[in-house]
Amino acid sequence: MAAEQYFLVAGDYAVFGVMLAVSLAIGIYYSIKDRGKKNSVQNYLMAGRKMNVFAVGFSLSFTFLSASAVLGIPADVYLFGTMFFWVLITPFILMVVVTQIYIPLYFRLNITSSYEYLELRFSYPVRLLGTLGYIAQNAVYIGVMIYAPALAFAQVSGMNLWAAIFTIGIVCTIYTTLGGLKAVIWTDVFQGAVVIVVLIVTLFMSADSIGGWHEVWRINHDTNRFVFNDFDFDPRIRHTFWNLIIGLTFLWGSMYATTQSQVQRYLACSSPRKANQALVFSMLLIALSLLLCLLIGLVTYAYFHNCDPLMTREVSSADQLVPLMVLRIFRNQPGLSGAFLAAVFAGSLSTVSSGINAMACVTSEDFIRPFVKWSDRTMTILAKVLVLLYGLLTIGFACLSSILGNVLQTTLTLLAVIGGPTLGIYTLGIVFPPANSYGSFSGFVVGLAIITWIYAGSQRYRLPVQFLKPKYRSVSGCPVPVTDLLINSTMEMMTSIPVTSEMEVFNTTAVPQLPGPEPRPPLADFYSVSYTSYAPIGFGITLVVGLIISLLTGKLDIIVILQ
Numbered sequence: 390m391a392a393e394q395y396f397l398v399a400g401d402y403a404v405f406g407v408m409l410a411v412s413l414a415i416g417i418y419y420s421i422k423d424r425g426k427k428n429s430v431q432n433y434l435m436a437g438r439k440m441n442v443f444a445v446g447f448s449l450s451f452t453f454l455s456a457s458a459v460l461g462i463p464a465d466v467y468l469f470g471t472m473f474f475w476v477l478i479t480p481f482i483l484m485v486v487v488t489q490i491y492i493p494l495y496f497r498l499n500i501t502s503s504y505e506y507l508e509l510r511f512s513y514p515v516r517l518l519g520t521l522g523y524i525a526q527n528a529v530y531i532g533v534m535i536y537a538p539a540l541a542f543a544q545v546s547g548m549n550l551w552a553a554i555f556t557i558g559i560v561c562t563i564y565t566t567l568g569g570l571k572a573v574i575w576t577d578v579f580q581g582a583v584v585i586v587v588l589i590v591t592l593f594m595s596a597d598s599i600g601g602w603h604e605v606w607r608i609n610h611d612t613n614r615f616v617f618n619d620f621d622f623d624p625r626i627r628h629t630f631w632n633l634i635i636g637l638t639f640l641w642g643s644m645y646a647t648t649q650s651q652v653q654r655y656l657a658c659s660s661p662r663k664a665n666q667a668l669v670f671s672m673l674l675i676a677l678s679l680l681l682c683l684l685i686g687l688v689t690y691a692y693f694h695n696c697d698p699l700m701t702r703e704v705s706s707a708d709q710l711v712p713l714m715v716l717r718i719f720r721n722q723p724g725l726s727g728a729f730l731a732a733v734f735a736g737s738l739s740t741v742s743s744g745i746n747a748m749a750c751v752t753s754e755d756f757i758r759p760f761v762k763w764s765d766r767t768m769t770i771l772a773k774v775l776v777l778l779y780g781l782l783t784i785g786f787a788c789l790s791s792i793l794g795n796v797l798q799t800t801l802t803l804l805a806v807i808g809g810p811t812l813g814i815y816t817l818g819i820v821f822p823p824a825n826s827y828g829s830f831s832g833f834v835v836g837l838a839i840i841t842w843i844y845a846g847s848q849r850y851r852l853p854v855q856f857l858k859p860k861y862r863s864v865s866g867c868p869v870p871v872t873d874l875l876i877n878s879t880m881e882m883m884t885s886i887p888v889t890s891e892m893e894v895f896n897t898t899a900v901p902q903l904p905g906p907e908p909r910p911p912l913a914d915f916y917s918v919s920y921t922s923y924a925p926i927g928f929g930i931t932l933v934v935g936l937i938i939s940l941l942t943g944k945l946d947i948i949v950i951l952q
Contacts, residue, residue: 397542397726397730398726399723400724400727401725401726401727401730402727403724403727404727404731407731409556409560411579412560412561412564412576412579413560413563415564415568415572415575416563416564416566416572416576417564418568418572419572420569420572423569429765429766429769430768431501432571434501434569434653434746434749434750434753434772435570435653435656435750436570436574436657438656438657438658438659439657439658440571440574440657440658442658442670443667443670444574444575444577444578445574445654445655445663446666446667446671447577447670447671447674448577448581448671448743449651449654449667450581450671451577451581451584451735452577452651452654452739452744453641453645453651453675454581454584454674454675454678454736454739455737455739456537456538456734456737457533457534457537458678458679458736459538459588459711459733459736460537460708460709460711460733461708461800462679462682462683462685462686463682463683463686464707464708464711465686466614466687466689467686467689467707467710468707468859468860468862469627469857470614470858471614471615471616471683471687472616472617472619472628472629472630473686474617475617475630475633475634476633476679477679477680477683478634479634479637479638480641480673480676480679482634482638483638483641483672486642487668488668490819491645491646491652492664494819495652495655495656496656496660496661496664502520502750502754502755503647503648503652504519504520504523504751504755505754506818507519507814507815510829511818511826512826512830513759514826514830515814515826515830516755517755517756519647519814520751522807522810522833523648523649523748523751523807523811524751525807526804526806526807527648527650527744527747527748528744528782529786529803530740530803531740531741531744531745531783531787532783532784532786532789533786533787533799534736534740535558535741535783535784535787536787536788537708537737537799537800538733538734538736539553539554539557539787540706541706541712541733542712542733544705544706544709545709546712546716546726551788553734554784554787554788555784557734557737557741558741558780559780560738561742561745562776562784564742565745565746565780566776566777566780569746570657573742573743573746574654577743580736580738581735581739583728583732583735584732584735584736585677585681587728587729587731588682588685589681590725591685591732592681592685594719595685595688595714595715596691598692598718599688599692605687605688605691606687608690608691609690609691612861613860613861614860617630618630623856624919624922625856625918625919626858627857627919627920627921628858628921629919632919633921635925636919636921636922636925637801637924639805639808639809639925639928640801640808640809640921640923642812643804643805643809643812643928644808645668646815647811647812648808648811649748649751650747653746653750654667655668688714689710689714694863694866695864696865696867697863698710699862700862701864701867712729712733715729744783745776745780746776748775749772749773749776753772757771801920801921804924805840805920805923805924805927806837806840806841806927807927808924808927809836809924809928810832810833810927810930812924812928813832813928813929813931813935814832814833816932817829817931817935817936821932821935821939823939823940824935824936824939825943827938827939827942828934828935828936828937828938828939828942832930832932832934832936833935835930835931835934836927836931836934837927839930840926840927843915843916846912846916847916847917847920850910850913850916850917856917856919
C-alpha cells in the first residue's frame, strides 16, 4: 500500500534553525566573555569550577537523555508494552549511590580527569586503559546519537539525511570548540528546556487528537499493553523487573559514577554539597523526562493501533513511529513539527557536545599533560584543537552508523559493553583493599572480552520470540485501495503469524516469510542473555577476575614496591 509522504515546511525548518542559532550564540558568547582569563584551561575544560547548581543539573540530565530516549523509549512501549516503566525507579537508586560514594571521592582527590583515580589507586597503565575504553565507547555512541534522529526524520519527512548529519555535527563542534564547558552546560540548559516543553506539548496534543486520555487507556488496555508483573528470573527474557532494575542501575551507574562526561560536571561545582544537589535535581529531571517518553509510547500505539505503519511498510523502523505521528498531527500547524525536530536534535546536541568536550579533556589530561610542561595558553589551544578533531571524528562515526539497528537497544548495548567493566575496576579499587594494578587491568580486559563475545554471538543467533514478548499489532483499520486488496489480505494474515527474531520485530515486512528454523547450538542460549544484563555481567566478571589476579600477584606488588 503506497504510503502518504509528509514533508517539513519552511516554518518547521525556521524553528529548527532558531534552536541551532541560539546554541551557536551561547558558544560565541562564552568564547568572548572568557577571553584572556587567568588559568584559562581550567575555565575552558572545567568551567572554573564555579558553575550554577541548577545549570549543572540540567546538563547532567540531558547529557544522558539523548535522542535514543526521545525516539527509542516510545518505540519500545509501542512494540513490547509497559514493562519499561520500571526504569523510573533507577534514577533514585543512582541518586543515593553516586552522592554517597563517588562524588565525595572525586572532590577529595581534586582531579580533572575521572581516570586520574585509576592511576592514584592502581597504576598509569590502568588509567590509560580506562581512558581508551571511554574514548572508544563515546566516539561510537556519539556517532549513533547524530545518525539515529537524522535517519528517523529523513525517512518520514523528506529531510536530507546527510545535510542533517553534517549540520548537527558541525554546529555542535563549533560552539563546543569556542565556548568550552561553560558553553556546553548553558546550551544544555536551553536544549533541555526545549526538550521538556516540546515533549509535554507533543504528549497532550497527540492524546487529544485520539480522543483524550480515556481513549488512550482503553486502546492500550484492550490490547493487553499494560504489563508490569513480569518477575521471571530467566536472563534471556528481554525485559523483566529484575533485569531492568538491576541491569540498568549498573549501566547508568557506570555513566554517572565513572564517565568523564558526568564527573566533569560534578567537578564544575564549587563543593561536594553543590555537586550532590545538582545530581539530585538532574535525577528528578530524568525521571520526569523518562515518564513523558513512556507516556508518548502509549499515545503512539493508540494513534496507530489499527493501522500499524511497520506492517504497511510506511516506516522501516520503530524509531520512526513518533516522528511520523508528529508530522501527521501537526501537518496543518507549521512550526510544531519543527519544534519536535528541534527537541529530538537538542537531545543529540547535548550528548555530542558533552562527549567531545570530555574526550578532549581526558586526552589532554591523561595522554599529554603527564609528559609535557606547556603553558596554560598552549594547553588551552591544544584542548580546542582536540575538541575540533573529536567533533569531526564523531561525524565520521555518524556516517558509519547505518549498520546499526534499533536505536534504544543499540545505544544501551554500546554503553553496557564498556560501562560494566569500567564500573567494575572503580568498585574494585574503592571497596577491596587487596586489589592491585595487575588484577584491575586483567579484570577489565577479561570482562570486556567476554561481554564483546556475548554481544557478537547475539548478532549471529537472534533472541527467540518467546523471550521478546512483542505485543499485538493490527492493520484492520487501514484504508483499502482496490489495487491493494491482495497485499492487505496478506498483511491481515500477519497479525496472527508470530515473528521469529528480534530483527523481525523491528522490521516487519508486508509479505510473511516462513523459513525453517535455524539449528541453535547449546551456546546460543548463552548468547541470548538480555542486553540489559551486559553491564552487571561485565561488572561481575571484572570484580571476580580482578580479585583473583590481585590475590595471586599480591607478593609481586610488594616486591615492586621494595625495589
